[in-house]
Amino acid sequence: MDKLTIAIDTMGGDLGCAAVIEGAFMAMEQFPFLEPVLFGPEDLLTAEIKKYSKKVNKTSVMKIVHAPTVIEPSEQPTLAFRRKKDSSIVMGLKYVKDGHARGFVSTGSTGALLTGATVIIGRKKGIERPALGTVLPSKTGYTLLLDCGANMDSKPSYLAQFAQLGTEYMQKVMGISSPRVGLINVGAEEEKGNALAKEAYTLLKETSDINFIGNIEGREILAGDVDVAVCDGFTGNVLLKHTEGFAKIMLGMIKEQLLSSTISKIGALLAKGAFGKLKKRFDYREVGGAPFLGLNHIVIKAHGSSDALAIKNAIRQCVEYGQ
Amino acid sequence: MDKLTIAIDTMGGDLGCAAVIEGAFMAMEQFPFLEPVLFGPEDLLTAEIKKYSKKVNKTSVMKIVHAPTVIEPSEQPTLAFRRKKDSSIVMGLKYVKDGHARGFVSTGSTGALLTGATVIIGRKKGIERPALGTVLPSKTGYTLLLDCGANMDSKPSYLAQFAQLGTEYMQKVMGISSPRVGLINVGAEEEKGNALAKEAYTLLKETSDINFIGNIEGREILAGDVDVAVCDGFTGNVLLKHTEGFAKIMLGMIKEQLLSSTISKIGALLAKGAFGKLKKRFDYREVGGAPFLGLNHIVIKAHGSSDALAIKNAIRQCVEYGQ
Numbered sequence: 265m266d267k268l269t270i271a272i273d274t275m276g277g278d279l280g281c282a283a284v285i286e287g288a289f290m291a292m293e294q295f296p297f298l299e300p301v302l303f304g305p306e307d308l309l310t311a312e313i314k315k316y317s318k319k320v321n322k323t324s325v326m327k328i329v330h331a332p333t334v335i336e337p338s339e340q341p342t343l344a345f346r347r348k349k350d351s352s353i354v355m356g357l358k359y360v361k362d363g364h365a366r367g368f369v370s371t372g373s374t375g376a377l378l379t380g381a382t383v384i385i386g387r388k389k390g391i392e393r394p395a396l397g398t399v400l401p402s403k404t405g406y407t408l409l410l411d412c413g414a415n416m417d418s419k420p421s422y423l424a425q426f427a428q429l430g431t432e433y434m435q436k437v438m439g440i441s442s443p444r445v446g447l448i449n450v451g452a453e454e455e456k457g458n459a460l461a462k463e464a465y466t467l468l469k470e471t472s473d474i475n476f477i478g479n480i481e482g483r484e485i486l487a488g489d490v491d492v493a494v495c496d497g498f499t500g501n502v503l504l505k506h507t508e509g510f511a512k513i514m515l516g517m518i519k520e521q522l523l524s525s526t527i528s529k530i531g532a533l534l535a536k537g538a539f540g541k542l543k544k545r546f547d548y549r550e551v552g553g554a555p556f557l558g559l560n561h562i563v564i565k566a567h568g569s570s571d572a573l574a575i576k577n578a579i580r581q582c583v584e585y586g587q
Numbered sequence: 588m589d590k591l592t593i594a595i596d597t598m599g600g601d602l603g604c605a606a607v608i609e610g611a612f613m614a615m616e617q618f619p620f621l622e623p624v625l626f627g628p629e630d631l632l633t634a635e636i637k638k639y640s641k642k643v644n645k646t647s648v649m650k651i652v653h654a655p656t657v658i659e660p661s662e663q664p665t666l667a668f669r670r671k672k673d674s675s676i677v678m679g680l681k682y683v684k685d686g687h688a689r690g691f692v693s694t695g696s697t698g699a700l701l702t703g704a705t706v707i708i709g710r711k712k713g714i715e716r717p718a719l720g721t722v723l724p725s726k727t728g729y730t731l732l733l734d735c736g737a738n739m740d741s742k743p744s745y746l747a748q749f750a751q752l753g754t755e756y757m758q759k760v761m762g763i764s765s766p767r768v769g770l771i772n773v774g775a776e777e778e779k780g781n782a783l784a785k786e787a788y789t790l791l792k793e794t795s796d797i798n799f800i801g802n803i804e805g806r807e808i809l810a811g812d813v814d815v816a817v818c819d820g821f822t823g824n825v826l827l828k829h830t831e832g833f834a835k836i837m838l839g840m841i842k843e844q845l846l847s848s849t850i851s852k853i854g855a856l857l858a859k860g861a862f863g864k865l866k867k868r869f870d871y872r873e874v875g876g877a878p879f880l881g882l883n884h885i886v887i888k889a890h891g892s893s894d895a896l897a898i899k900n901a902i903r904q905c906v907e908y909g910q
Binding site for chain 1: 725726736739740771772773780781782784804805806807808809810818819820821822824825826827828829830831832833834835836837839840841844845847848850851853854855856857858859860861862864865868
């Protein structure tokens with residue numbers, strides 16, 4: 265197989281560039297044809313790679329492109345992109361745009377990354393707005409929820425395009441031949457919903473190359489009935505964050521209850537393996553990052569707190585998207 | 588204390604009128620001053636009360652108002668209300684409107700009940716639209732989420748009114764003196780959100796008699812930071828149903844994992860009490876029904892599958908709302 269290049273932003277993550285570098289090496293182990301290119305301050309990256317070499321006790325090399333500055337989360341995206349042309353995000357995105365790499369992985373701020381990717385890499389033909397997708401564990405597999413926050417006030421046509429983008433993603437990355445697409449709504453019937461959902465339903469029925477199964481209610485999003493769940497970016501963002509928060513709250517309540525008596529403490533100890541498996545299922549690091557869909561190249565927004573495993577899986581998403 | 592009358596629809600519940608009657612007697616035991624009035628076919632109700640008397644081995648009496656017909660969930664609400672003036676919903680609501688009872692409890696369909704209550708009982712002065720509220724268990728207590736589906740396309744002014752209605756409800760029914768109100772949004776900053784959320788923020792800041800703490804993100808809704816979480820009816824409905832569905836999915840996954848090995852099965856057995864407590868916390872029957880807020884009298888929509896305990900608590904909501 266030919267070499268495959270992925271551009272990687274080493275700046276902006278909570279754990280620093282060490283985690284990103286380790287994740288990139290992990291991805292190389294999984295995909296021998298992979299050639300990651302790291303963007304960040306050269307001295308820093310060289311030093312970290314040396315440290316990593318020592319840790320694994322072998323000589324490790326990886327291509328570095330010197331990008332001395334960083335766009336901070338507090339900066340206004342459009343301004344920052346104009347001023348910081350030598351930042352890791354801008355240089356990495358340009359690298360992808362110029363055809364040197366298939367995709368870009370970054371732990372940078374969502375807003376900056378979305379603005380940069382849209383301006384530098386550009387939208388796919390026929391796509392009005394890129395969307396932020398998130399793959400969530402469902403009862404039986406995974407559901408891609410989109411848009412998770414790129415477009416606050418969406419038009420019906422955006423939602424129809426999200427359905428197409430989501431279908432393509434689940435086909436390529438998850439290997440589902442005909443992903444079932446559902447429109448998030450308040451009832452099963454066609455005439456249900458707000459003005460946006462009603463118009464989107466009509467459009468989705470007529471959209472080609474998707475397997476539209478109709479409206480899905482809140483309780484069905486993760487019930488395993490759909491592979492792609494489509495909604496506006498406001499609803500999607502609230503839903504996504506609520507799901508993350510609620511899972512944590514529930515697991516916390518369970519823990520608290522289990523530790524409340526000696527007998528249940530023993531029970532919890534015996535059931536530890538079972539809880540471990542469940543925790544893994546809700547571990548974002550296993551899925552990778554959130555893909556921006558609708559751009560000319562794939563861009564993965566990795567979680568700010570990504571460790572090496574999460575970075576490895578974000579890179580894997582880029583690799584699999586193009587296959 | 589004076590007698591307090593609550594009108595109760597005995598029709599429309601999945602478990603039939605027996606559960607409603609038992610719930611009403613349970614409420615009378617808790618509140619000796621309570622005088623429930625049952626609406627439904629007289630013969631049927633008399634027979635069921637007789638059965639109940641046998642069961643508890645004492646003479647049980649309750650006031651009955653004969654309402655021979657039922658509005659089916661499949662009927663178009665406005666039409667049904669015009670045609671079925673002798674239905675349990677129409678007669679019960681009229682009874683409340685005419686001042687014979689403080690509030691109305693029904694397991695009937697949300698749409699029919701909302702239409703009926705708005706037309707017959709009427710909106711409070713200054714309230715443009717009634718909202719459907721739901722009290723959800725949070726990390727530390729309870730959060731009232733509204734609107735859960737009465738108003739699909741909401742105006743900013745509705746949301747400000749929902750905040751006032753929610754504040755009043757949590758004060759009266761939950762005894763919280765200054766309920767913290769949060770606006771559900773995609774970020775903490777004032778300028779975040781879709782057009783509706785941005786305008787609503789500005790209005791909420793200026794709304795009197797509420798303790799507005801600002802935007803809350805999805806993960807904060809049930810984290811115990813707010814007592815009232817305000818959003819449009821589309822978002823609220825999707826969120827509510829998602830929460831119910833996700834809790835079930837998570838508990839199902841836990842059960843599956845626990846039963847997957849002998850050791851964890853033993854663990855689960857020992858931890859059974861802890862799980863029971865948790866299940867109770869997520870049991871809608873403990874909270875009662877969903878209040879329609881913004882009407883001249885309180886109307887509680889009880890769950891279609893309500894058993895006697897759930898009905899008792901829905902009646903309790905009516906009792907406490909007026910105290």
